Structure formats: C-alpha cells, structure tokens
Amino acid sequence: MRWIAAFAGLLTGLVIAVVALLLNPVPHRGLLQPLSGDDVLTLRYQQVNSRGFDPSLPAFLGRPPYPEDRMPLPDPALRHLRTTMLVLTGREDGRLGLAVRTSALARDNSLLQGRLATEEHWLLGWPGEPGMVATASSNHWFMLRDELWSRLHGSGVVLYPRYLLSSLGSGRTLPEIAAAGSPFAGGTLREWVEPGQGRASHWVIQLQPPAPPPPAP
Amino acid sequence: MLARTMARYYIGGFIGGLLLAALAALLWPLPEHHRFRSLIDVLPNGGRAETFVIRWPQDRLELPGDFLVGDRVARAAALGLMVLEDERDGRVSAELFRLRDSAGNVIGVAARMAIAPPAGARSTTDWLLVIPSRGSLALRQLDSRDLAARRISRGGASWASPALDDSRVWAGRSRMTASAGPVAGMRGSVLHGNGEFRGMTGRHTETWTVDERLPDGFARGRILIETEMQRSSE
Numbered sequence: 001m002r003w004i005a006a007f008a009g010l011l012t013g014l015v016i017a018v019v020a021l022l023l024n025p026v027p028h029r030g031l032l033q034p035l036s037g038d039d040v041l042t043l044r045y046q047q048v049n050s051r052g053f054d055p056s057l058p059a060f061l062g063r064p065p066y067p068e069d070r071m072p073l074p075d076p077a078l079r080h081l082r083t084t085m086l087v088l089t090g091r092e093d094g095r096l097g098l099a100v101r102t103s104a105l106a107r108d109n110s111l112l113q114g115r116l117a118t119e120e121h122w123l124l125g126w127p128g129e130p131g132m133v134a135t136a137s138s139n140h141w142f143m144l145r146d147e148l149w150s151r152l153h154g155s156g157v158v159l160y161p162r163y164l165l166s167s168l169g170s171g172r173t174l175p176e177i178a179a180a181g182s183p184f185a186g187g188t189l190r191e192w193v194e195p196g197q198g199r200a201s202h203w204v205i206q207l208q209p210p211a212p213p214p215p216a217p
Numbered sequence: 218m219l220a221r222t223m224a225r226y227y228i229g230g231f232i233g234g235l236l237l238a239a240l241a242a243l244l245w246p247l248p249e250h251h252r253f254r255s256l257i258d259v260l261p262n263g264g265r266a267e268t269f270v271i272r273w274p275q276d277r278l279e280l281p282g283d284f285l286v287g288d289r290v291a292r293a294a295a296l297g298l299m300v301l302e303d304e305r306d307g308r309v310s311a312e313l314f315r316l317r318d319s320a321g322n323v324i325g326v327a328a329r330m331a332i333a334p335p336a337g338a339r340s341t342t343d344w345l346l347v348i349p350s351r352g353s354l355a356l357r358q359l360d361s362r363d364l365a366a367r368r369i370s371r372g373g374a375s376w377a378s379p380a381l382d383d384s385r386v387w388a389g390r391s392r393m394t395a396s397a398g399p400v401a402g403m404r405g406s407v408l409h410g411n412g413e414f415r416g417m418t419g420r421h422t423e424t425w426t427v428d429e430r431l432p433d434g435f436a437r438g439r440i441l442i443e444t445e446m447q448r449s450s451e
Contacts, residue, residue, distance in 0.1 A: 005223040006230035013234020021242055049280045049299075062248040071281050075315065075323040076251040081349050083326050085280055085299045085311055098301045098309050100328035104250065104349035111242040121353040121411065123345040125330045127307030131343040133355040135411040178355060178409030 022149075027114030027141045032166040032175070034206060035190050041207045042091040045099070046200050052082035053105075057144045060109065060116040080105040088124070088205075097126040106137060108170040114141045117167060122189070122205075130181035134189045134207070137169035143193065166190045177207060186210040252350035253322045264419065264447035269346060270317040271327060271440040278313040278326065300366045306335040310366035314440075316346055324348050327442075333365035339397070340365045343408065344423075344442065352412015356421050356442070358405025359398035395423040395440075407446055419446030 051071045053059045059080075073081060081104045088097040099122060106117035122134040143163040150159065166175055166189065175189040187209040194202045258266040277297040297313040309332045316327040325348035333340040340363050344356040396405040400420045410417040427438040 001219075002222060002226045006226040006233075009227035009230025009232075010234040010237070011230075012227075013231040013236075014238050015234075016231075017235045017238030021238065051278060051280050060247070062246060071279070073278075073326075077253065077322070077324050077349060078315070078326065080248050080250055081326065081347070083278065083280075083313060083328070083347075085297075085313065087299075087301070096301055098299060098311050098330070100311050100313065100330065100345065102326055102328065102345070102347045102353075104347060105248060107249070107350075109247050111245055111247075112239070119353075119412075121345055121347045123311070123328045123330050123343055123355075125301075125309040125311070125332050125343070127301060127303035127309050127332065128305070128334060129332070130341070131309075131330050131332055131357075133343060133345060133409050135353060135409070176409075180357060180408060 021111065021114075022145050024112075024114045027139060027167075030115070030139060030167040031164050032168070032190055033164070034192065035188070035208045037208065039209055041184075043088040043097065043205050043207070044091055045086045045088050045203050045205075049086060050082055050084040052078065052103075053080055055082065055103065055118060055140050055144075057116075057148060060105070060140070060144065082118075091204075095126070097124060099124045103138070106170060115139055115167075116141045116144055117169075119169065120191070130179060132177055132179035132182055132184055132207075134175065134177045135169075136175035136189050136191065137167050137173070138165035138191060139167035140165065143195075160195075162192050162194050164190075164192045166192070183209045250350035253318060253320075253324055255351070256318050256320060260445060260447075262447070264445055266443070266445050268319045268444070269327070269442040270319060270321065271314045271442075272317070273314070273438060273440065276315040276317070278315060280313070298366055308333045308365045308367070312366070316348070324350075331360065331365035333363050339363055342395070342405075342423075344405075346442070352410065352414045354407065354411075354414045354417070354444070355409040356405050356444070357399075357408040358396040358421070358423060361393070361395055361397040361403070364395060391427045393425045395425055396421065407444070410446075414446075416448050417446040418449045419444060421445070 052073045084101045086099050086101060088099050102121045103118040106119050109115050109117055117137050117139045120136040120138050125131040146159045177184050177187045177189060179185040184207050187207060190206045192204050194204065260266055279297050298310065300308060300310040302308050309330065312329045314327045315323045316325040318324050325346060328345045329342060331340045331342045340360045342358050342360050342364060345353060347353045394403050397403050400406050404420040404422050407417055407419045421442055421444040424441045425438060427436045429437040
C-alpha cells in the first residue's frame with residue numbers, strides 16, 4: 001500500500017514537472033517580436049523544396065525520423081542539417097526572389113530553458129540587385145509544444161494562427177544581414193510561421209535596414 | 218497513523234517525480250554535430266588559410282518537390298539548381314552542393330547564388346558555406362564571366378550552370394579562375410562570418426578544374442575555394 005502511494009506520488013510529480021516544463025515562461029524572453037515601419041520588406045514562402053532533417057520533436061531530441069520522401073543527408077556532418085531552396089514573394093508588390101535557407105541544430109539547445117532552436121543561414125537574391133546573406137536563430141519550442149499538445153489531445157487543431165520563430169542566438173546575438181551594396185546591410189530579420197489548418201503552412205520573413213544615424217546637431 | 222505514513226510516501230514519491238523529470242530534462246543527450254578536424258594552415262602574417270572543395274556533379278544536392286510560381290521560375294531538380302528570370306532577362310540562379318575539406322571529408326553544405334545582369338555582362342556570386350559544427354562563412358566575388366545558370370537544350374536538360382556542366386566553355390583548358398574581384402589578384406572577399414567565423418575578414422579565390430570531359434557535353438571536376446582570413450581585430 002505504501003509503495004502504491006509512493007508510485008502515485010511519483011507519477012503526479014512527473015506529470016506536474018512536465019506540465020511546468022511545457023508552460024515554462026523562460027523561452028518567451030528570447031523571442032523577438034515582428035518588425036514594424038515603412039521600410040520593412042515582408043516576404044512569404046512555402047517550404048516545399050527541403051532536404052535533410054525535419055524540425056520535429058524527435059529530431060530535436062536526437063531521434064530524427066528519416067522517411068524516404070524527406071531525402072536525408074546521410075553524411076555524418078550533415079545529419080542535423082536541413083537545406084531548402086525557395087521562392088520568396090513580396091507581400092506588397094508580389095515581386096519574386098530566390099533564397100537558400102540552411103538550418104542547423106543550435107549548439108546551445110536546452111530542454112530546461114525551453115530552447116529547441118536552429119541556426120538559420122540565408123542567402124537571398126533578386127535579379128539585378130546585390131544579394132544578401134543573413135544569419136538568425138529560430139526557436140521552435142512553442143510550435144513543437146503545441147503540436148505535441150494537439151497530438152495528445154487528438155484534435156489536430158493548431159492553437160495559434162502565428163508562431164514567432166526568431167529568437168536571440170547563442171551569446172544573445174541578434175539576427176543580422178550582411179549585404180554590401182544593399183540598403184539592408186547591417187539590418188535585421190524576423191521570421192514566423194502561419195500553420196495551415198489542414199493545408200500547407202506559410203512562412204513569413206521580414207527584412208529591415210538599419211536605423212539611420214541621428215542628424216548632426 | 219496509516220494515513221500519515223501514506224502521505225509521507227506520496228510526498229516522497231512526488232518530490233522524486235519532480236527531481237526525475239528535472240534530471241531527465243537536464244541530462245537528456247541532445248544531438249551534436251559531427252566535427253572533423255579543421256585543416257587550417259597558419260599564415261606568416263598570423264592569418265589562416267583553409268581550402269574547401271566541391272566535386273561536381275556528385276556533390277550537387279538534389280531537392281525534392283516542385284515549384285508552381287509562374288513561368289519565370291525554373292528548376293532542374295537533378296542538378297540542385299533553381300533559376301529566376303525577370304522581364305529584362307536579368308537572372309539569379311541558386312545551386313546547392315556538399316562541401317568538403319581539403320582531405321575530402323564532407324563537412325557542410327555550400328550554396329552558390331549568381332546574379333547576372335541582362336545580356337553579356339559578368340555575374341556576381343555570393344557563396345554561403347555552412348559547416349554545422351563551426352558556423353557559416355559568406356563570400357562575395359565578381360565573376361570572370363557570366364556564371365549564372367542559363368538555358369540549354371541538350372541531353373534532356375533545359376538549364377545548366379555554364380562552366381560547371383557545359384564543356385564547350387572549357388575548350389583548350391582544364392582550369393579556370395571563376396573569381397575576378399573585387400580584391401586584386403582575381404580574388405573575392407569575405408562578406409560575413411558566423412560562429413567560429415564571426416569577425417573574420419579576408420579574401421578568397423574560386424577555381425574550377427575539369428577532371429573528365431563527357432561525350433554528352435558535360436564534365437566532371439572540382440571547385441576549389443581557397444580562403445585567407447584573419448580576425449578583424451588582428
């Protein structure tokens with residue numbers, strides 16, 4: 001009887017600890033809010049041409065599923081890497097651009113801190129314009145947490161219409177754009193995903209040039 | 218008495234459950250990137266030299282899926298190549314490769330984006346070298362010719378990266394320097410570094426070498442990206 005009580009206590013403790021972990025407020029502090037202003041360039045894309053690991057909970061926990069249609073990257077150094085070619089569409093003018101996005105599991109992930117992140121490396125180009133390179137960090141914690149909840153609940157319903165991904169990187173670094181010859185050089189980037197209810201999700205990135213220096217007195 | 222004993226056992230189990238979950242979260246072996254020993258030479262000026270290698274066509278990364286974004290976007294899946302044209306015949310093409318160190322180990326992926334102005338002018342190329350265990354390195358160069366992908370109609374292909382897949386451009390030679398500036402000596406420059414490469418400045422040379430010409434007009438060979446870098450504070 002005493003051991004049944006101890007076992008019931010153990011189970012209760014485990015459940016409460018897991019719930020506390022999932023509701024952990026710490027990851028909120030590292031999330032970066034969307035950009036605003038007239039100079040923000042907003043671009044949308046669908047992530048369809050990807051190869052490599054799938055940013056799922058098992059993949060972040062070291063058990064990546066590699067179904068054949070994902071076309072894994074079997075080289076040891078590439079096992080936790082995903083690369084995508086995509087077409088960007090300007091939200092305002094519909095202008096098309098090309099991008100390569102490479103995501104690598106972040107080296108400072110932590111379950112206790114609610115950080116299941118990827119380091120994002122972007123290469124962006126438009127015909128007739130200087131290209132851009134951007135680096136950022138994306139924390140998938142909230143999206144994976146709600147996916148898990150949705151599966152446990154059996155509803156398959158996405159809880160939020162938008163999940164912010166951009167977060168502070170290792171060493172609390174901010175997203176940055178390198179783009180010699182472009183007004184966006186030295187600027188910043190944000191990204192979020194709009195999960196589709198029963199259809200394809202859409203990703204959105206925002207690019208913003210650096211703030212102009214204050215006028216001389 | 219029995220109730221108090223049961224409560225003690227329950228609370229002990231409860232605390233044990235909390236600790237067990239916390240320890241599991243703390244000690245769970247999260248995946249790490251496999252890292253090969255970095256093959257870096259130290260230069261007399263204190264900088265570092267490192268050479269990256271791409272073998273084509275076997276290092277091209279094919280991608281699944283299709284794009285349906287109008288007729289200005291083309292994709293050659295088997296080549297890991299994508300091209301976007303604008304109304305004035307400006308092109309931007311993206312290619313993906315495995316990236317090797319000078320010993321031939323696959324250490325990361327390399328993305329090449331060439332942007333060509335309309336008709337005849339030379340293209341500009343941005344390279345993004347991502348080495349998951351180390352970070353990323355972005356390079357920019359003015360090309361020695363138009364190196365963005367272009368339309369062809371040969372061997373069942375409709376698009377090709379000209380010097381990589383079209384041996385006609387190799388007539389009479391087996392080696393070509395693809396970079397032509399902006400640094401003197403036909404060298405490109407380091408645009409950005411992240412992770413271990415953060416704060417690096419320097420220059421690079423991109424060289425293409427043909428190892429074998431194939432009867433269908435394509436070729437096999439290597440791309441060498443030779444970098445010389447130093448930290449900006451050095």
